[in-house]
Amino acid sequence: MKSPHSSESSPIVLHEVIPWGRTLNEYRRMFALSDADLKKRIAGCGDGPASFNAEVTTLGGRVVSIDPIYVLSADDIKLRFEQVYSQIVEGARANLEKYVWTDIASPDEMGERRRRAIEMFLPDYPAGLSEGRYVSASLPDLPFDDGAFELALCSHLLFTYSHLLSTEMHLEAVIEMMRVADETRVFPLLTLNGRPSPHLDPVLDGLRQRGFTAATERVPYEFQAGGNEMLRVTK
Numbered sequence: 001m002k003s004p005h006s007s008e009s010s011p012i013v014l015h016e017v018i019p020w021g022r023t024l025n026e027y028r029r030m031f032a033l034s035d036a037d038l039k040k041r042i043a044g045c046g047d048g049p050a051s052f053n054a055e056v057t058t059l060g061g062r063v064v065s066i067d068p069i070y071v072l073s074a075d076d077i078k079l080r081f082e083q084v085y086s087q088i089v090e091g092a093r094a095n096l097e098k099y100v101w102t103d104i105a106s107p108d109e110m111g112e113r114r115r116r117a118i119e120m121f122l123p124d125y126p127a128g129l130s131e132g133r134y135v136s137a138s139l140p141d142l143p144f145d146d147g148a149f150e151l152a153l154c155s156h157l158l159f160t161y162s163h164l165l166s167t168e169m170h171l172e173a174v175i176e177m178m179r180v181a182d183e184t185r186v187f188p189l190l191t192l193n194g195r196p197s198p199h200l201d202p203v204l205d206g207l208r209q210r211g212f213t214a215a216t217e218r219v220p221y222e223f224q225a226g227g228n229e230m231l232r233v234t235k
């Protein structure tokens, strides 16, 4: 196991991050996941109330989701979702041009899709906690042995919250995911406001300087306009 992290990079304050989760279908497209990928030992970093773990577990796969939100009870996670629901749907309605309304046709449909995800997550959460499939921890410190996973995924946390997380934290987080997994994929590469993240280039440089292969790659998913690329890192 790794010892506690000693860097000064500031962690996200929980209330600043939206408990807004996506489905397996969306994870498949955000990360260009193949059927073979879904058979790997996967670490879902910052999975929150996504239904990815629940759905993959039902299919016989092996996902461990890691998120500080898992200190909360199911009721509290649901409450926080309800508290932000209208604000996020109305925020999307006020910024229609920032999104691509094809797969998801409207802000209301976006909200309903996120509701379906959390409604699949919640019944799985108690069993998943006791089986160690939902682990309360925070990047850049993952409480797992080196090489415990074949694939680490992180969606809508790194780069999305560029205004809250430093370049150093981004780099440390990806290096930590590469400590516990053979490969890491991060999506999207845009900020919450739909701009290219200022951290991307320094993170790519930092990873390459440390000997990793790091590249951006087009994926078959685009909801934020222009948000159709992931970062893929291998050893």
Ligand SMILES: C[S@@+](CC[C@H](N)C(=O)[O-])C[C@H]1O[C@@H](n2cnc3c(N)ncnc32)[C@H](O)[C@@H]1O
Pocket (backbone or CB within 6 Å): 011, 012, 014, 017, 018, 019, 020, 021, 022, 023, 045, 046, 047, 048, 049, 050, 066, 067, 068, 069, 137, 138, 139, 140, 154, 155, 156, 157
């Ligand atoms: C917007 S949600 C995205 C959920 C999921 N990945 C998805 O795309 O559907 C961001 C998640 O990151 C989690 N988070 C915040 N800081 C974190 C950290 N330092 N390490 C891991 N997860 C974190 C939040 O609790 C939240 O559940």
